[in-house]
Amino acid sequence: xxxxxxxxxxxxxxxxxxxxxxxxxxxxxxxxxxxxxxxxxxxxxxxxxxxxxxxxxxxxxxxxxxxxxxxxxxxxxxxxxxxxxxxxxxxxxxxxxxxxxxxxxxxxxxxxxxxxxxxxxxxxxxxxxxxxxxxxxxxxxxxxxxxxxxxxxxxxxxxxxxxxxxxxxxxxxxxxxxxxxxxxxxxxxxxxxxxxxxxxxxxxxxxxxxxxxxxxxxxxxxxxxxxxxxxxxxxxxxxxxxxxxxxxxxxxxxxxxxxxxxxxxxxxxxxxxxxxxxxxxxxxxxxxxxxxxxxxxxxxxxxxxxxxxxxxxxxxxxxxxxxxxxxxxxxxxxxxxxxxxxxxxxxxxxxxxxxxxxxxxxxxxxxxxxxxxxxxxxxxxxxxxxxxxxxxxxxxxxxxxxxxxxxxxxxxxxxxxxxxxxxxx
Amino acid sequence: xxxxxxxxxxxxxxxxxxxxxxxxxxxxxxxxxxxxxxxxxxxxxxxxxxxxxxxxxxxxxxxxxxxxxxxxxxxxxxxxxxxxxxxxxxxxxxxxxxxxxxxxxxxxxxxxxxxxxxxxxxxxxxxxxxxxxxxxxxxxxxxxxxxxxxxxxxxxxxxxxxxxxxxxxxxxxxxxxxxxxxxxxxxxxxxxxxxxxxxxxxxxxxxxxxxxxxxxxxxxxxxxxxxxxxxxxxxxxxxxxxxxxxxxxxxxxxxxxxxxxxxxxxxxxxxxxxxxxxxxxxxxxxxxxxxxxxxxxxxxxxxxxxxxxxxxxxxxxxxxxxxxxxxxxxxxxxxxxxxxxxxxxxxxxxxxxxxxxxxxxxxxxxxxxxxxxxxxxxxxxxxxxxxxxxxxxxxxxxxxxxxxxxxxxxxxxxxxxxxxxxxxx
Numbered sequence: 001x002x003x004x005x006x007x008x009x010x011x012x013x014x015x016x017x018x019x020x021x022x023x024x025x026x027x028x029x030x031x032x033x034x035x036x037x038x039x040x041x042x043x044x045x046x047x048x049x050x051x052x053x054x055x056x057x058x059x060x061x062x063x064x065x066x067x068x069x070x071x072x073x074x075x076x077x078x079x080x081x082x083x084x085x086x087x088x089x090x091x092x093x094x095x096x097x098x099x100x101x102x103x104x105x106x107x108x109x110x111x112x113x114x115x116x117x118x119x120x121x122x123x124x125x126x127x128x129x130x131x132x133x134x135x136x137x138x139x140x141x142x143x144x145x146x147x148x149x150x151x152x153x154x155x156x157x158x159x160x161x162x163x164x165x166x167x168x169x170x171x172x173x174x175x176x177x178x179x180x181x182x183x184x185x186x187x188x189x190x191x192x193x194x195x196x197x198x199x200x201x202x203x204x205x206x207x208x209x210x211x212x213x214x215x216x217x218x219x220x221x222x223x224x225x226x227x228x229x230x231x232x233x234x235x236x237x238x239x240x241x242x243x244x245x246x247x248x249x250x251x252x253x254x255x256x257x258x259x260x261x262x263x264x265x266x267x268x269x270x271x272x273x274x275x276x277x278x279x280x281x282x283x284x285x286x287x288x289x290x291x292x293x294x295x296x297x298x299x300x301x302x303x304x305x306x307x308x309x310x311x312x313x314x315x316x317x318x319x320x321x322x323x324x325x326x327x328x329x330x331x332x333x334x335x336x337x338x339x340x341x342x343x344x345x346x347x348x349x350x351x352x353x354x355x356x357x358x359x360x361x362x363x364x365x366x367x368x369x370x371x372x373x374x375x376x377x378x379x380x381x382x383x384x385x386x387x388x389x390x391x392x393x394x395x396x397x398x399x400x401x402x403x404x405x406x407x408x409x410x411x412x413x414x415x416x417x418x419x420x421x422x423x424x425x
Numbered sequence: 426x427x428x429x430x431x432x433x434x435x436x437x438x439x440x441x442x443x444x445x446x447x448x449x450x451x452x453x454x455x456x457x458x459x460x461x462x463x464x465x466x467x468x469x470x471x472x473x474x475x476x477x478x479x480x481x482x483x484x485x486x487x488x489x490x491x492x493x494x495x496x497x498x499x500x501x502x503x504x505x506x507x508x509x510x511x512x513x514x515x516x517x518x519x520x521x522x523x524x525x526x527x528x529x530x531x532x533x534x535x536x537x538x539x540x541x542x543x544x545x546x547x548x549x550x551x552x553x554x555x556x557x558x559x560x561x562x563x564x565x566x567x568x569x570x571x572x573x574x575x576x577x578x579x580x581x582x583x584x585x586x587x588x589x590x591x592x593x594x595x596x597x598x599x600x601x602x603x604x605x606x607x608x609x610x611x612x613x614x615x616x617x618x619x620x621x622x623x624x625x626x627x628x629x630x631x632x633x634x635x636x637x638x639x640x641x642x643x644x645x646x647x648x649x650x651x652x653x654x655x656x657x658x659x660x661x662x663x664x665x666x667x668x669x670x671x672x673x674x675x676x677x678x679x680x681x682x683x684x685x686x687x688x689x690x691x692x693x694x695x696x697x698x699x700x701x702x703x704x705x706x707x708x709x710x711x712x713x714x715x716x717x718x719x720x721x722x723x724x725x726x727x728x729x730x731x732x733x734x735x736x737x738x739x740x741x742x743x744x745x746x747x748x749x750x751x752x753x754x755x756x757x758x759x760x761x762x763x764x765x766x767x768x769x770x771x772x773x774x775x776x777x778x779x780x781x782x783x784x785x786x787x788x789x790x791x792x793x794x795x796x797x798x799x800x801x802x803x804x805x806x807x808x809x810x811x812x813x814x815x816x817x818x819x820x821x822x823x824x825x826x827x828x829x830x831x832x833x834x835x836x837x838x839x840x841x842x843x844x845x846x847x848x849x850x
Contacts, residue, residue, distance in 0.1 A: 020482055053441065053468075056444075057444055057508050058512035059512075060512070062508060062511045065517075065519060068504035068507075068519055069500070072501045073497075075493060075494070075497040075500065079490040079494035079497075082487070083483045083487060083491075084483065086483065086490070087484075087485070094493055096570075099569075120568065
């Protein structure tokens with residue numbers, strides 16, 4: 001008998017029929033002998049509907065009240081799920097974030113979980129209930145309702161799994177796991193059976209949308225095994241867990257992100273403090289910055305490039321003229337047609353040459369690299385957005401990620417062959 | 426400076442514009458120097474919408490989860506109202522039943538308030554907030570969400586008024602107060618300025634729909650003054666409060682109820698235990714009984730009549746054949762076209778002759794009475810449903826309730842004149 005946390009997102013509980021399917025899924029698990037805590041998001045468009053009501057009275061709702069409003073969404077879905085389970089002859093009890101003992105700080109709309117008092121949930125399990133918990137929400141020590149912000153329901157699920165000592169935290173989504181890359185971009189993309197927290201974090205940060213990095217961080221910190229799987233099939237998905245270096249694939253996956261724009265300040269005097277001045281101004285206007293690259297050029301001048309989410313670009317361009325003047329730069333260039341391609345793999349720590357191979361594969365395919373940034377287990381490059389698919393496809397094949405590649409004859413170095421054997425364990 | 430509880434029903438907060446009007450109303454009170462706790466129901470059709478979602482998954486939702494679901498309704502309206510107040514430049518904080526410290530028993534869907542810990546509300550008032558509280562809901566000592574059932578928001582308002590020692594509990598409705606009778610039935614109906622708890626209770630129980638008797642009982646028990654008034658005007662409405670006998674009008678109002686049916690069992694053997702047997706069977710099937718009258722007839726046989734809500738009639742008729750057989754009765758008759766007319770007035774305790782006058786007024790108007798029941802301050806008669814308006818109109822005039830009747834010449838006994846002078850204080 002296992003104790004399992006099962007998390008279902010808004011799409012999975014979008015209407016009565018889908019909620020009944022979720023109830024069936026949970027009941028199958030319980031009838032197999034397991035104990036289940038289900039964490040649910042608000043139903044489909046409910047959050048949008050609630051925001052629309054708020055917008056009838058204000059453009060700028062106070063965040064405390066916004067959290068009170070939005071948390072009603074999961075309160076609705078959780079009670080409906082409990083009813084659906086009851087209608088199928090099993091006993092269920094639903095709990096709001098506050099009732100579940102999810103204590104957060106007071107950061108309304110983006111609260112952080114500080115502690116979980118899971119005693120009520122444990123008691124409800126002991127009584128034989130299927131336990132349903134509202135995702136996305138908590139309560140301050142003072143008793144005020146909070147929400148956890150983007151990806152909050154995943155975080156709720158992982159945090160509860162940690163608090164009750166669950167064997168696994170299953171995250172049900174509309175895809176059947178984590179893939180070596182986006183199957184819509186590369187049909188040869190392969191589902192990954194197991195991936196380490198660090199790799200999953202790098203993939204999530206690099207644009208792979210399956211799991212929010214916040215919940216993965218939480219899982220890593222508390223050693224919670226995440227099983228990311230399909231809400232529409234019983235096939236196993238991807239396990240996110242501690243994977244020893246010995247087991248690590250050289251490359252686990254390729255992520256892309258075409259939601260950013262690149263800004264380059266040209267001819268900036270190469271003086272200390274220039275970067276600090278630039279990015280403090282950018283952060284003042286609330287824009288996010290992802291990659292930053294500074295290249296020394298001739299005459300003591302330098303080019304300073306950074307990428308920022310396209311949605312933040314209007315705010316950034318507003319201050320660029322003033323910035324060019326303040327910095328004594330020559331000009332600026334904005335490029336909105338870029339894509340970031342990231343190669344992620346814990347094995348690259350012990351396998352030198354991955355970056356070199358990546359660059360040469362891209363060069364062979366006439367793909368120009370404009371920015372490069374790396375972490376110990378990730379290499380990201382900025383390329384022309386129109387070459388996104390080509391880049392993903394050729395890298396996916398070159399790094400031996402294609403779904404049937406184990407049976408193909410390819411030109412691999414001995415090192416690559418070794419890595420492949422290891423990965424195929 | 427007064428401390429005022431203002432309660433707004435679902436119609437008053439049905440959409441964004443109405444919620445803004447409610448915000449204006451509250452703000453006017455605050456700008457006049459008062460402190461305000463507003464109690465709100467769920468928005469217009471929200472409760473129906475939530476029930477419809479539940480019905481997508483079950484015909485028989487467990488009551489605990491139904492309360493979780495429905496309580497989301499006020500959580501939405503209260504946060505939207507707080508936002509609307511914020512948008513108009515005032516500070517507001519909303520509280521669920523649980524946050525407001527409304528502790529109930531565990532009777533889901535019809536919980537009773539056991540105690541109120543108003544410390545958070547008082548603190549929020551001290552901090553200068555306009556306080557908004559979800560009506561209709563509470564929480565058990567164990568932390569489970571409950572709802573108070575029909576009229577629950579009024580009860581919340583009165584209970585909070587008692588707990589914080591408010592000067593008045595204002596109940597805002599779509600009518601501008603309590604009337605001597607339904608103005609739709611009798612255009613000469615007059616708004617009552619003040620009425621005692623007892624009279625209000627009798628009117629409510631007799632079919633006058635303005636206030637639920639439960640909240641009036643609560644107000645009486647805790648000495649809370651209720652001000653029942655219009656959500657759409659600033660005119661004063663009706664005060665429900667302790668009124669000394671000396672001040673009591675002979676007749677305060679006339680209520681009617683045409684939602685009942687009359688069942689008569691004919692030729693029942695007149696033996697002890699017959700009534701007990703009859704009504705234990707009726708209560709077994711969950712039907713309500715209002716009036717019961719037993720008349721001895723010839724030959725040791727008796728006629729036993731009772732009224733039951735028309736909605737319960739199908740259940741009752743199912744058992745009537747068996748009942749006739751078990752009781753050894755001759756037959757039964759069901760009359761669905763009846764109306765109950767009730768005369769209510771605390772003054773009738775000290776003014777004999779009211780019943781006699783009522784019966785003669787009805788007789789003069791060719792209105793036949795089929796059942797009579799009384800309380801110390803109420804006389805109710807069952808008549809033909811088609812004569813409902815006629816009965817209300819002629820009684821309203823005869824008992825001097827017409828809006829301009831103080832200036833009319835009418836045929837009054839000296840006793841009636843004395844009563845009228847007293848009422849005209």
